[in-house]
Amino acid sequence: MNTKYQLSAVFLLLSISSLQISQAHEYEALIKAKKYAEVEKATSTKLSSEPNNPDALVARTELILIEGKESRLDEAVKLAEQCIAANPKNSECQEALGNTLGTKAMRGGVMSAISYVGKIRDSFKKAIELDPSNFSARSSLMQFYLQAPSFVGGGTGKAKDFIVETIKYSPAAGALLQASLDLHEENIERATSVALAVNTSNSEALAKHQRNVLSNIGHALVNDKKMTEAEKVFRELCNRFPDSSLGFYGLGKTLQEQGKAKDALPFLEKSVVIDASANALYRIGKAWQTLGDKVKAIAAYEKALSFKPELSKKIKSEVEDQLKALKS
Template identity: 30%
Template sequence: MNQSFVLGVIMLLLFVERSVAQSYDEIEKLIERRKLADAEKALNEKLAVNSIDDSAHYFLGNLCLFQKNKYDDAVKHFEKCVELKPQTSLYHTQLGQALGRSAQQGGIFAQIGSVGRVKGSFEKAVQLDPDDFEARYMLVLFHLNAPGIVGGSWDVAKQQAREYEKYSSRGSALLWMLIHAQLKEHDKFLSALENAKIVTQIEQDAMQSAVSMEFSNLMQENLWDKAKRISAKFVEISPSKFWGYLYSGRCLLEEKKYDEAIAQLAKSIELEKSYTPAYYYVGVANDRKGDKEKAIEYYQKYVEMEKRGDTVEKVKKRIEELKK
């Protein structure tokens, strides 16, 4: 199972927690059990009975949002949500996300043509509910990533983070973490992480997003000491989440502490069995320490789960070499 799908399901569970519906217990249980096809079928049955059920459109939109071939369908569902309840901030936030993903899939001209609607959706969401962390988060993310020629602005992103301080010091700090990660301000990021506090699931996911971005930055720059400090702090803050153990294992692998790396990666797998890179790194650790049998075992698990891609082909070749 690939990374994007795992992240999608994690975020979908977050959206379930934010659901405005009051009579969707069975749908929520299906999603929590990751029976997404069954959930989609049940939701379509609800719409067949009542085509203006905004909650059904909302759930379906989120299901479509995490399937690459259904981004346009996600847009349609969230457009319907906005049409039915235009004063609901959450619906505008989700419409902005759907428009953005659909545009990315459509290429550069689609992106340029949609950027105004994407930005406008997030701005409307913030206008309707200035206290909504997710809406503010998505608007900051837009300004950090969009080129200036189409309306992106790092200064505006910073302004949004400062403004949100009026509503939540915790949320504002998380927005600054995202900004520091995007701008590769490593010392500022580490300081923000060491002082971070999280309470809600949305805050947890925002922190994970920022930490993931910063960890990737540090790996690319070979700043492993800082990466290790970030990993340790994230485990301390979120001991029930697999990410920190994954990052810690990756750092230990770089330090050639293979047994310790395997232990951390095993904890990561225990907490999230469907995240394929952990299996790959366990394979690498065993490979480097000379345990061919274990290396082959984990490499094969990685190949079976990931199925395709350049790394999969390289791993297949390595498996054959180890079998000789």
């Protein structure tokens, strides 16, 4: 893998992690419910009386990342830096800086963003130092080690050392990081067995981590065209975490990739009921289009285009083309 690709991959993974895995704060429930206007209003009120309130500052950085406007990324960085300056012992402020810099680096291009790499890594390391139970920061730092080249502080050696360090604090968290390493090294069978063996019933933070690891494994299996194995992983996700959209979306995607649009649709729709996403709406539109229902396909595609966080540029372009064809 060339250096440019490696750096692009780590920036992408870190920016995605900022949207998928976050520490708990006062506004997390509203953000999860996608009540962004309410979060904007509530944080504005809080910051007017407490300009350096860490929960409000972190929530504002998340809103900017969700909105996805490149023009506001500098604002997000400044908010995270303000959060750190005013709350130097707050783990979430440090994590927010790592997330915002990761997104800015990805959007700005590799060569112009190499200077961010050390700051991204150090932000996650500091977040963990301040709060060893910040498992989302641990997951992000692990992805950094796995994806970044050694000359900027990455590498599997660093990842293995980090797993040993994590096990001392939490054997369960260490096992989940080991599963991520196994997946990175393409030992998917071991990654699956290790991730499934972890008992996260006493920790919602660890359960979030486990859900994400299993979801990553499932999607890797889909990419490898190992559909039977992928179905098993996603069905296990559905059974263990029926309140999470990840298993239902993954199972719907797996079935759809096998040409089973009718079978996929209920799982994709279930995922949207739990936690709507642009990608799930896009796949629902695709399923209805395959099944010949233009009206429902158009409705789903249009919702997908207006959703935040938005579709990737490639899929967005595909959806726009499909809408033109459906409406012609």
